[in-house]
Amino acid sequence: MSELYRPGEPVKLQFTGSASEYFRIWIVNLCLSVLTLGIYSAWAKVRRKRYFYGSTLLDGAAFEYTGNPVAILKGRLLVLAVFTVYSLAQHVVPLLSLVLALVVLALLPWIIQRALQFNARNSLHRNVRFGFNGGKMQIFGVLLVAALLVPVTLGIGYPWYLAMKRRLFVENSRYGSQRFAFSATTGDYYRGAMKISLAFVGFLAGSIVTLGIGLLPFYLLLRAYAEVVLARLAWRNTTLAEIRFDCGWTVGGLFGLYFVNALGVMLSLGLLVPWAAIRTARYKLERMTLQSPQGPAKFLAAAADDVGAVGDEAGELLGFDFGL
Amino acid sequence: MSGLQAVYFDGESTDGQPVTLELDARQLLHVRGTGCGIDLAWPLVEVRVSERIGASRRRLYFPDGAQCETADNDAVDALFEGRVPAASWLLHRWESGLSYAVAALVITVAAAWVAVVWGVPALAKQAAFALPAATETYIGRDALATLDKLVLQPSKLPETRQRELRELYARMTSGIQGAATYRLELRQGGRAGANAFALPAGIIVMTDELVELAKDDRELEAVLAHEIGHLRQHHMLRLVMQNSAAAVLIAFMAGDLTSLTSLAAAAPTMLLQASFTRDFEREADDFSLDYLAKRGIAPEYFAAILRRLEEKKRPGRKDGASDYLSTHPSTRERIERARGKI
Numbered sequence: 001m002s003e004l005y006r007p008g009e010p011v012k013l014q015f016t017g018s019a020s021e022y023f024r025i026w027i028v029n030l031c032l033s034v035l036t037l038g039i040y041s042a043w044a045k046v047r048r049k050r051y052f053y054g055s056t057l058l059d060g061a062a063f064e065y066t067g068n069p070v071a072i073l074k075g076r077l078l079v080l081a082v083f084t085v086y087s088l089a090q091h092v093v094p095l096l097s098l099v100l101a102l103v104v105l106a107l108l109p110w111i112i113q114r115a116l117q118f119n120a121r122n123s124l125h126r127n128v129r130f131g132f133n134g135g136k137m138q139i140f141g142v143l144l145v146a147a148l149l150v151p152v153t154l155g156i157g158y159p160w161y162l163a164m165k166r167r168l169f170v171e172n173s174r175y176g177s178q179r180f181a182f183s184a185t186t187g188d189y190y191r192g193a194m195k196i197s198l199a200f201v202g203f204l205a206g207s208i209v210t211l212g213i214g215l216l217p218f219y220l221l222l223r224a225y226a227e228v229v230l231a232r233l234a235w236r237n238t239t240l241a242e243i244r245f246d247c248g249w250t251v252g253g254l255f256g257l258y259f260v261n262a263l264g265v266m267l268s269l270g271l272l273v274p275w276a277a278i279r280t281a282r283y284k285l286e287r288m289t290l291q292s293p294q295g296p297a298k299f300l301a302a303a304a305d306d307v308g309a310v311g312d313e314a315g316e317l318l319g320f321d322f323g324l
Numbered sequence: 325m326s327g328l329q330a331v332y333f334d335g336e337s338t339d340g341q342p343v344t345l346e347l348d349a350r351q352l353l354h355v356r357g358t359g360c361g362i363d364l365a366w367p368l369v370e371v372r373v374s375e376r377i378g379a380s381r382r383r384l385y386f387p388d389g390a391q392c393e394t395a396d397n398d399a400v401d402a403l404f405e406g407r408v409p410a411a412s413w414l415l416h417r418w419e420s421g422l423s424y425a426v427a428a429l430v431i432t433v434a435a436a437w438v439a440v441v442w443g444v445p446a447l448a449k450q451a452a453f454a455l456p457a458a459t460e461t462y463i464g465r466d467a468l469a470t471l472d473k474l475v476l477q478p479s480k481l482p483e484t485r486q487r488e489l490r491e492l493y494a495r496m497t498s499g500i501q502g503a504a505t506y507r508l509e510l511r512q513g514g515r516a517g518a519n520a521f522a523l524p525a526g527i528i529v530m531t532d533e534l535v536e537l538a539k540d541d542r543e544l545e546a547v548l549a550h551e552i553g554h555l556r557q558h559h560m561l562r563l564v565m566q567n568s569a570a571a572v573l574i575a576f577m578a579g580d581l582t583s584l585t586s587l588a589a590a591a592p593t594m595l596l597q598a599s600f601t602r603d604f605e606r607e608a609d610d611f612s613l614d615y616l617a618k619r620g621i622a623p624e625y626f627a628a629i630l631r632r633l634e635e636k637k638r639p640g641r642k643d644g645a646s647d648y649l650s651t652h653p654s655t656r657e658r659i660e661r662a663r664g665k666i
Binding site for chain 1: 331333334335336337338339340374375377378379380381382383389390391393415418419420421422424425428429431432435436439
């Protein structure tokens with residue numbers, strides 16, 4: 001119990017959440033969010049995350065989420081205010097909306113940095129915080145590649161962007177004072193992208209052969225395949241000191257998961273959303289393993305710094321997710 | 325209170341120690357290691373406890389930054405009985421009972437229903453009437469320019485006929501309060517077929533195809549009155565606002581949906597749009613029928629043009645007219661309403 005990661009043995013993540021339990025948590029918090037006109041939703045989000053973190057065990061100890069709902073509420077209000085001014089200005093003073101868009105664009109590296117810091121810092125395991133040290137200029141560089149290089153090369157630069165993004169995220173993440181390391185090369189990402197492109201051709205062919213009927217299942221299959229390729233690439237090349245990670249998701253498993261989830265959510269008019277969330281977490285987490293060949297590992301906590309939540313919400317709204 | 329099993333983490337390293345927590349008579353919480361030398365005591369009032377959320381792990385926070393993790397939620401509750409804030413305790417109770425879940429579900433659906441069906445339209449109405457005229461003019465001009473580029477062509481009607489229609493329209497609006505700023509735009513419909521619509525900022529578009537479909541100018545007068553009815557109520561603007569507001573609301577409530585499931589969440593928005601539209605059509609129909617009554621024009625003229633539009637849309641003669649009618653109340657219902665006003 002006291003020592004993390006015995007030598008040699010792979011350790012599996014364990015997920016103890018249950019759909020019936022989470023359904024009740026979900027609906028009560030959704031109800032409170034609706035009745036408070038959305039104000040409570042910040043608290044609901046934290047509760048949801050605390051439930052999932054607190055139900056995820058690694059070697060007997062659970063993860064913990066400590067995000068402050070008030071900070072998240074402030075972030076949401078700011079995002080809402082900027083968005084409202086922007087959409088009103090679009091019709092009344094188009095120039096102002098342009099200026100506003102440029103300002104937000106200029107602040108993007110800062111927003112993303114804050115989002116990643118907030119998420120990492122508020123995640124704990126064994127009372128030791130995760131952290132993110134990436135600099136604004138590094139993030140700016142990745143965004144520049146995404147905005148300029150990818151369109152200019154008609155998408156051929158995309159795997160490069162993916163590799164760069166993942167490397168930036170992993171290499172600047174830390175657990176306590178120990179940094180994660182990343183060994184995948186840009187070439188690895190190009191090989192992965194080749195496989196996914198071939199699968200895409202299969203997806204097109206399959207959709208055409210089945211006269212469009214197979215569109216949704218084939219799309220899910222393609223998505224599952226791409227996700228498995230990228231997740232394996234990311235995790236098998238990530239290390240934390242001596243610890244190696246492995247991701248045992250399979251294309252068939254992920255496809256079945258998504259297909260049944262989509263079916264259940266649609267047929268239940270959204271009532272099975274919490275059930276789908278639990279199923280997804282269980283599948284994905286319980287197939288993650290850690291292995292420490294050299295023996296038990298011990299990590300030390302790092303000196304702490306405080307981060308507000310503005311970035312957290314802004315990053316979420318902009319759909320910019322580095323995805324752990 | 326005997327023996328709460330937990331794991332102690334000092335916050336400085338990942339090493340954990342199995343411990344037993346015990347409260348003594350002086351309200352001191354003793355933390356004793358089962359296999360190691362930990363032996364601490366904190367006054368219970370200084371120990372913070374995390375909220376109980378389902379069966380997820382619970383934490384006790386000590387003032388020095390150390391914590392204990394345990395799965396024994398009931399024992400933690402017993403230990404802190406009377407010290408847990410009411411809100412946190414109540415929340416867990418609500419999240420535990422099935423009857424509370426059912427109540428929450430009913431309240432959520434009802435609140436969402438009220439918000440979308442009543443709240444959003446009321447807000448959109450307020451906003452549409454309060455919007456500065458300059459803004460509406462801008463939106464209306466933009467909408468017409470877009471339609472001109474994508475669908476509509478300049479009218480091919482003879483110059484004399486166009487003048488006749490404009491005069492008819494001018495006669496109509498001179499008697500309607502607030503209609504002085506509305507203007508009629510004649511266009512060839514193209515894909516839009518026999519059609520008429522009211523854009524923001526008082527722009528009424530009527531297509532050549534509709535003009536040709538009418539057997540009597542009084543039929544056109546009925547249609548134009550219907551469109552003026554839309555304009556007076558800022559219907560187009562409200563529709564746009566309502567649809568975006570409803571979409572935002574649904575997206576917000578479905579908060580943690582993944583991209584796949586949000587696809588399913590788009591369906592109610594489309595159903596709502598159709599229902600919003602039908603309400604507005606009825607309002608505009610009522611305005612038109614009132615107008616006809618005041619001018620001494622029989623409502624049959626309105627019924628007649630509606631019937632002819634409906635015939636155009638029948639299968640086998642499918643053309644652009646169908647999309648004009650699909651969002652309207654059933655033509656039979658409208659014709660019957662027109663008759664009912666006799």
